[in-house]
Amino acid sequence: MLTHGLVIGTLLLLSVLSFRLEALTAGGATLMFLMGTGIELAAGWRGLLLIFLFFATSSAASRWKKEEKAFLASILDKTDRRDWLQVLANGGPPLLFCIGYGSAGHLAFLYAYIAAVAAANAxxxxxxxxVLSKGTPRLLLSFRPVPKGTSGGATLAGTMAGLGGAALIGLSAFLLWYPVLSPQGAALAALLGFSGMLLDSLFGAAVQEKNRCRICGEETERKDHCGEKTVRVRGIPHFTNDVVNLLSVSAAGLLALLVKMLPG
Incomplete structure (x- = not known):
């Protein structure tokens, strides 16, 4: 049986390594350690291993064919080196569901935790x-074609990848918590995680803040572009991608919590 000290020590080592490998900023690595500690104390090493699986596979996906994604630097507000806000947006809701599971002992919170992690991974x-797909991204609301990297844009390849990401978390959770977690329950959590990914795309298309460069006219998430301040053209002010991620991950977990707490 793994001791708390061994697990926390390993988590500290991984946090430092993530910073040294430039997967996380200093703030991101610090928050990863603190939140990971909370998850381990609330749900044990299984809970920590599940969210680490999300972090490891997502970081690998971000670095895969990085040179082909270089054009995103002018569109996205953040780089592939995740800061503390990104860690909070994706890890905050799972941490809260974990605390609920650890304190109340109700399986509904475990399902919520799995669904939230599945949503973040998906x-x-x-x-x-x-973004590596040869297909043209389209907005889920209108099916209007948009440039690659546009928030809310979806491709068939990306959607299938998201489904795979949610399925990986669901399958891993089943293996980690069997027989407490049933195959049907793990599949439900994965499906709700995938639904959270779709909700993320809807939020990105409908309400996320979009800006336009005064110089080149490119639409971007950035507050500055070509050395000048950008102008907001649509979306809710300050409704950034981090806010979208926070809401969609939270929604997936809350939906799982609601479904599992309903009688019958």
Missing amino acids: DTWASEWG
């Missing part, structure tokens, strides 16, 4: 693999 996989 969204990252969809984004990282979808």
